[in-house]
Amino acid sequence: MSSTPDTATVPTTPAAKPLAKNEGLKAASNFLRGNILRDLADQSTGGITDDTGQLTKFHGIYAQDDRDLRNQLRREGKEKAFSFMARIRVPGGVCTPAQWVTLDALADTHANGTLKLTTRQAFQFHGILKGNLWSAINAVNRALLDTLAACGDVNRNVMCNPNPEQSELHAETLRVTKAIADHLLPRTRAYHEIWVGGDTLVAGGEPESEPVYGETYLPRKFKIVVAVPPSNDVDIYAHDLGFIAIADASGKKLLGFNITVGGGLGMSHNQVETFPRIADVLGFCRVDQVVDVAEKILTTQRDFGDRTDRKHARLKYTIEDRGVVWFRAEVERRLGYQLGSPRPFAFTHMGDRYGWVDGENGTSHYTLFLMSGRIKDTAELKLKTALREIALAHKGDFRLTANQNLIIASVRPEERPVIDALLRKHKLDRANDASGLALNAMSCVALPTCGLALAESERYLPELVANLETEMEAAGLRHDEITLRITGCPNGCGRPYLAEIGFVGRAPGKYNVYLGAAFNGSRLNILYKASVVETDIVALLGPIIRRYALERTKGERFGDFVIRTGYVKATGTPADFHDKAEKPAPVAPV
Ligand code: HEM
Ligand code: SF4
Numbered sequence: 001m002s003s004t005p006d007t008a009t010v011p012t013t014p015a016a017k018p019l020a021k022n023e024g025l026k027a028a029s030n031f032l033r034g035n036i037l038r039d040l041a042d043q044s045t046g047g048i049t050d051d052t053g054q055l056t057k058f059h060g061i062y063a064q065d066d067r068d069l070r071n072q073l074r075r076e077g078k079e080k081a082f083s084f085m086a087r088i089r090v091p092g093g094v095c096t097p098a099q100w101v102t103l104d105a106l107a108d109t110h111a112n113g114t115l116k117l118t119t120r121q122a123f124q125f126h127g128i129l130k131g132n133l134w135s136a137i138n139a140v141n142r143a144l145l146d147t148l149a150a151c152g153d154v155n156r157n158v159m160c161n162p163n164p165e166q167s168e169l170h171a172e173t174l175r176v177t178k179a180i181a182d183h184l185l186p187r188t189r190a191y192h193e194i195w196v197g198g199d200t201l202v203a204g205g206e207p208e209s210e211p212v213y214g215e216t217y218l219p220r221k222f223k224i225v226v227a228v229p230p231s232n233d234v235d236i237y238a239h240d241l242g243f244i245a246i247a248d249a250s251g252k253k254l255l256g257f258n259i260t261v262g263g264g265l266g267m268s269h270n271q272v273e274t275f276p277r278i279a280d281v282l283g284f285c286r287v288d289q290v291v292d293v294a295e296k297i298l299t300t301q302r303d304f305g306d307r308t309d310r311k312h313a314r315l316k317y318t319i320e321d322r323g324v325v326w327f328r329a330e331v332e333r334r335l336g337y338q339l340g341s342p343r344p345f346a347f348t349h350m351g352d353r354y355g356w357v358d359g360e361n362g363t364s365h366y367t368l369f370l371m372s373g374r375i376k377d378t379a380e381l382k383l384k385t386a387l388r389e390i391a392l393a394h395k396g397d398f399r400l401t402a403n404q405n406l407i408i409a410s411v412r413p414e415e416r417p418v419i420d421a422l423l424r425k426h427k428l429d430r431a432n433d434a435s436g437l438a439l440n441a442m443s444c445v446a447l448p449t450c451g452l453a454l455a456e457s458e459r460y461l462p463e464l465v466a467n468l469e470t471e472m473e474a475a476g477l478r479h480d481e482i483t484l485r486i487t488g489c490p491n492g493c494g495r496p497y498l499a500e501i502g503f504v505g506r507a508p509g510k511y512n513v514y515l516g517a518a519f520n521g522s523r524l525n526i527l528y529k530a531s532v533v534e535t536d537i538v539a540l541l542g543p544i545i546r547r548y549a550l551e552r553t554k555g556e557r558f559g560d561f562v563i564r565t566g567y568v569k570a571t572g573t574p575a576d577f578h579d580k581a582e583k584p585a586p587v588a589p590v
Contacts, residue, residue: 032190046080058154060146068447083126092399099145160226165358184294219305233350236279238279274574283328350521352439354369381427396410454506500525510532516570
């Protein structure tokens with residue numbers, strides 16, 4: 001399948017504004033090489049130049065520094081404590097026990113001793129020092145995984161519902177997921193050249209090209225997910241492009257997919273022209289059309305996305321500005337055929353189904369709750385050690401969920417006692433006894449690694465959940481499921497705008513509190529109160545939780561309740577996500 005080359009190199013920008021700086025960087029990078037090798041070899045600093053940092057993202061690598069140490073080092077006149085985050089692409093979130101064991105070891109030898117399962121079914125290493133970066137990425141590749149296109153202005157990790165209950169359908173959707181991921185992977189040889197070594201020459205000396213992307217890639221990142229109803233665990237409405245599996249009446253045979261476009265969550269405080277957006281349902285396509293449809297949607301965005309302003313460059317703005325009717329017509333023009341009408345579907349939830357679930361083929365699957373997806377050993381819980389022991393014993397596979405949890409999947413009956421014993425030995429059998437709030441909570445990474453964090457997120461989540469759990473328990477709601485998500489800034493990596501209770505970092509110790517999203521992820525929340533100080537959160541939400549316990553109607557979800565009872569209105573305009581700028585305290589006239 002080939003791309004439409006007619007528009008590959010001449011992106012249309014809406015006005016005569018200058019292109020964003022990154023466009024020049026990409027164009028001059030010689031297909032993402034830039035000065036990466038030079039900067040890696042430079043031993044005078046633990047960091048890399050800003051321009052190189054933009055390019056390493058396409059290789060799945062973020063340049064970071066330890067924000068806990070930043071001020072002290074600045075005072076001492078020393079260089080920042082630079083290190084690198086590497087994101088490992090795992091299409092559909094499926095990896096083998098052998099790969100787990102390799103990553104587990106690399107976390108100790110090359111990173112900060114922890115593994116992070118992300119909200120998009122990928123792994124992250126944090127704290128890789130520059131001197132260890134090449135060998136870390138090289139070792140990841142030797143384990144038959146990679147970090148290519150895990151970040152950057154390209155299609156990122158393609159997610160898929162791990163859906164172990166329906167293995168036949170899942171196997172099919174996973175195949176589709178991998179086909180999309182493979183087709184949209186950048187073709188540059190730079191990645192292999194730099195991190196794997198050697199393959200600078202290609203048979204016949206063919207000139208390098210990017211048939212789908214062109215040499216300036218996309219205006220901004222692009223994210224694709226595949227959902228299998230009734231689970232919306234992948235948060236389909238939050239993504240640029242989504243495919244909703246439609247099965248026949250038996251529920252086992254895949255007929256095709258409804259297509260969703262134009263979802264996205266990132267925004268900036270006080271910039272009303274930036275906002276989260278729920279995806280639109282565009283149409284329906286057959287299984288054999290999916291890869292082509294994905295390509296044509298991606299190339300439409302490649303050619304019409306705004307390359308002048310990175311805060312306005314995602315597909316959600318292209319669709320918001322030009323309309324979904326125009327978008328569908330342009331995609332169909334490129335496809336050369338019309339999309340079908342969307343088929344009926346229904347999502348009931350976003351969360352994972354914890355514990356053992358039997359599959360269709362005699363195997364079973366254990367979903368394990370992991371707070372924030374962080375895998376490390378602590379004095380109380382040797383989680384990393386436990387999962388290593390499980391990986392060494394396990395004969396099936398692992399599946400990373402979109403909610404930062406882990407499925408020990410495809411466990412044969414004779415293997416199950418072994419896994420159960422290991423879960424018991426390490427007290428992991430108790431992990432899933434957490435409250436309904438904890439089991440449906442999620443955070444982004446934020447401090448100390450994320451350069452964009454305005455407030456704590458992952459490190460604060462346990463305390464935040466514990467404080468609100470006390471209120472929930474007092475109201476008799478310990479096992480009630482309410483989605484809670486927190487991020488350290490408005491970029492939305494933990495998808496906070498789709499939580500029934502969302503917290504978005506405003507400043508250290510202060511959060512904007514959002515309420516009213518739908519439990520199944522189909523409606524955004526909106527701002528309830530801005531800049532709430534940590535210590536005021538319980539006083540703010542406790543009364544609402546208690547009232548919910550007393551006044552909810554049968555089966556009413558918290559997100560629906562706060563709308564019905566008038567705490568917030570149902571999702572409104574972009575302005576409803578923003579608060580007023582925090583003004584400095586007035587200065588008394590002299
Ligand atoms: C649009 C603005 C965004 C920017 C500039 C941004 C930037 C970043 C950065 C710098 C990190 C690294 C943090 C660390 O690991 O130390 C990160 C992590 C991550 N981001 Fe984003 N992000 C954005 C939006 C999003 C959205 C909307 C999603 C999901 C729909 C997302 C998904 C992720 C995931 C899965 C991680 C990995 C860590 C985690 O699970 O929290 N990002 N992002
Ligand atoms: S939401 Fe903000 S603070 Fe959290 S990881 Fe993303 S960019 Fe960093």
